[in-house]
Amino acid sequence: MLTSLGNGRRTYATHGVVVACSIAVLAAGCGPSTADLAGKVTIDGKPLPDDAKGTLYFAPTNPDAGKAVASAIEGSAYQASGVPSGEISVSFEITQDVGPKKVSQRTGAEYQETKSLVPPSAAGGLRIDVTGDNANQDFDL
Incomplete structure (x- = not known):
């Protein structure tokens, strides 16, 4: 024109x-392509304890491949949207409250000590290759 x-x-x-x-x-x-993942998180083939709290973190091994994504684990299941495609480092944060509740002397807030349920073999995370949506991306730790 x-x-x-x-x-x-x-x-x-x-x-x-x-x-x-x-x-x-x-x-x-x-821009980087992404995928939706879902699945179960188990430890030695067993569901997580009911009182466990957990989060999965999906981070691309190539920093130019996209942003990291976090997903809550609820009832041993998770759903993650927008996970970058390619090689992904998956890290796990799974904790369980232990002992009696306490009160902080500094803040007065109530808290409870926790222990990690992530086995040593998975403490450094796992690597997966994301090529597209996957509703059965399970992790047995």
Whole structure:
């Protein structure tokens, strides 16, 4: 689209705007691909204790592949959306309250000590390859 000016010169302004808009639209669709994952988290084949609290962290091993994603573990199950595709490092935080509740002398807030349920073999995390959505991405620790 060229616009003719009165003195016979042509301007490329309209053409430049169209090209810039096209690039912006294409760039908006670009970016790291992601997947939705879901599954169960078990320890030695058994569900987590009912009073356990847990979170999964999915972090790409390549920092340019996207952002890390966290997902709560509820009833030994999790659902994670927007997990970057590619090689992913999965780390686990699973704790269980132990002992009686206590009151902080400094803040007066009630708290309870916790212990980690993550076995030593999984303490450093696991690696998986994410290639697309997977509703059965289970982890047995």
